Amino acid sequence: MGEARTLPPQAGPEALDLEVLYRDSNVAAALEALDRELIGLEPVKTRVREIAALLLVEKLRRSVGLQARPPSLHMSFTGNPGTGKTTVAQRMAAILLALGYSRKGHLIAVTRDDLVGQYIGHTAPKTKEVLKRAMGGVLFIDEAYYLYRPENERDYGQEAIEILLQVMENQREDLVVILAGYKNRMERFFGSNPGLASRIAHHIDFPDYSPGELYAISELMLAGMQYRLSADAAVALREYIALRKAQPHFANARSIRNALDRARLRQAKRLFERRGAPLTREALMTIEAGDLRASRVFAAAAQGEEDKP
Amino acid sequence: MRLTQGTFSFLPDLTDAQIRAQIEYCLAHGWAISVEYTDDPHPRNTYWEMYGMPMFDLKDAAGVMAELEACRKSFPGQYVKVNAFDATPGWESLRLSFIVNRPRNEPGFGLLREEGAGRTQRYTVRAYAAERPEGERYT
Numbered sequence: 001m002g003e004a005r006t007l008p009p010q011a012g013p014e015a016l017d018l019e020v021l022y023r024d025s026n027v028a029a030a031l032e033a034l035d036r037e038l039i040g041l042e043p044v045k046t047r048v049r050e051i052a053a054l055l056l057v058e059k060l061r062r063s064v065g066l067q068a069r070p071p072s073l074h075m076s077f078t079g080n081p082g083t084g085k086t087t088v089a090q091r092m093a094a095i096l097l098a099l100g101y102s103r104k105g106h107l108i109a110v111t112r113d114d115l116v117g118q119y120i121g122h123t124a125p126k127t128k129e130v131l132k133r134a135m136g137g138v139l140f141i142d143e144a145y146y147l148y149r150p151e152n153e154r155d156y157g158q159e160a161i162e163i164l165l166q167v168m169e170n171q172r173e174d175l176v177v178i179l180a181g182y183k184n185r186m187e188r189f190f191g192s193n194p195g196l197a198s199r200i201a202h203h204i205d206f207p208d209y210s211p212g213e214l215y216a217i218s219e220l221m222l223a224g225m226q227y228r229l230s231a232d233a234a235v236a237l238r239e240y241i242a243l244r245k246a247q248p249h250f251a252n253a254r255s256i257r258n259a260l261d262r263a264r265l266r267q268a269k270r271l272f273e274r275r276g277a278p279l280t281r282e283a284l285m286t287i288e289a290g291d292l293r294a295s296r297v298f299a300a301a302a303q304g305e306e307d308k309p
Numbered sequence: 310m311r312l313t314q315g316t317f318s319f320l321p322d323l324t325d326a327q328i329r330a331q332i333e334y335c336l337a338h339g340w341a342i343s344v345e346y347t348d349d350p351h352p353r354n355t356y357w358e359m360y361g362m363p364m365f366d367l368k369d370a371a372g373v374m375a376e377l378e379a380c381r382k383s384f385p386g387q388y389v390k391v392n393a394f395d396a397t398p399g400w401e402s403l404r405l406s407f408i409v410n411r412p413r414n415e416p417g418f419g420l421l422r423e424e425g426a427g428r429t430q431r432y433t434v435r436a437y438a439a440e441r442p443e444g445e446r447y448t
Contacts, residue, residue: 104368125362132376136369174371
């Protein structure tokens with residue numbers, strides 16, 4: 001390894017092997033799982049791999065007595081709903097655990113309600129309790145921008161932010177804070193809380209999924225639930241994704257999961273209505289085109305076509 | 310005279326690393342940890358003042374250690390103990406309780422004799438420190 005040659009002499013003669021360290025830690029498995037189970041998200045994966053590489057090198061440096069302050073690991077995840085922020089946060093916790101930067105590797109997901117109290121003196125104990133629960137793991141604050149409400153100057157959110165800041169700075173080795181939310185609102189939030197923005201080292205942006213990626217995701221979800229699509233249903237699903245993506249309130253993978261849940265519902269109904277007829281294992285597993293085509297999305301699209309002059 | 314109350318009280322004082330290890334043991338068993346303090350030690354005084362709420366659902370000892378440090382800072386010359394409560398059915402009681410902070414000097418206990426009816430005599434113990442008002446006992 002190249003590092004071995006550039007080490008100061010007091011580090012000892014033995015060569016250091018990054019490869020061995022990488023294989024010995026479970027981080028390889030965690031990163032592979034990230035690659036395998038998350039579709040798309042290339043910029044995110046690249047960033048996660050970079051962070052993992054940094055931590056691995058840092059670990060090696062420490063093992064030979066090279067001084068460095070523990071790296072700041074607080075992160076911000078921005079992106080539209082359903083782009084996998086929570087899932088990646090969970091994977092991040094696993095990676096940090098594998099690298100020894102998190103002692104327990106659990107993820108506590110909270111929102112404003114869990115941190116901010118309802119009356120004076122309620123916020124501090126509430127926030128501290130959540131922080132204590134998250135110690136040794138990762139604290140994931142979803143829709144973090146709700147913490148700060150500039151329109152109400154007596155809002156207790158500011159108090160929660162201050163406590164958070166203090167812990168993020170002083171107990172850096174005890175917990176990692178991940179703030180998540182929509183991109184533009186998070187930017188405004190960081191703009192009005194410069195103290196918070198400066199303590200977050202990694203800003204990761206989650207891109208929207210392409211239709212092809214959404215289809216791959218739905219296949220992965222169905223495989224996880226032990227369903228499969230018939231050939232016609234696969235075509236229908238591709239059409240569905242294209243139509244749904246154009247409609248308002250599209251929440252990426254979450255919308256797809258909901259669509260699949262509804263298709264399961266219709267499949268169950270279809271099977272139930274023709275009860276008495278013999279059923280195969282195959283039939284129980286298969287989602288037909290009709291189950292998907294009954295969706296409101298297709299009806300709305302057809303309606304739209306008719307409305308057009 | 311050293312106060313011996315709770316687990317480990319006949320051992321030398323635990324270091325913070327040892328306390329942390331004990332707390333990790335408790336958390337691994339799913340027990341809820343609480344921190345309590347008092348300046349009125351007595352064999353019968355098992356209900357000390359609570360420092361904050363009991364801590365449920367913790368995964369790591371860091372949270373308890375921070376709380377403990379805050380308690381020591383607020384009440385430097387007092388007794389502080391850590392309790393671990395087991396909520397599983399059938400137990401529903403403290404599983405472990407140990408002193409983690411004690412005053413620098415502990416004057417000990419005096420034996421009081423009380424004359425009763427006839428020639429009966431009753432005994433009780435009283436901490437020498439408790440003769441002074443609350444808050445000024447171990448300064």
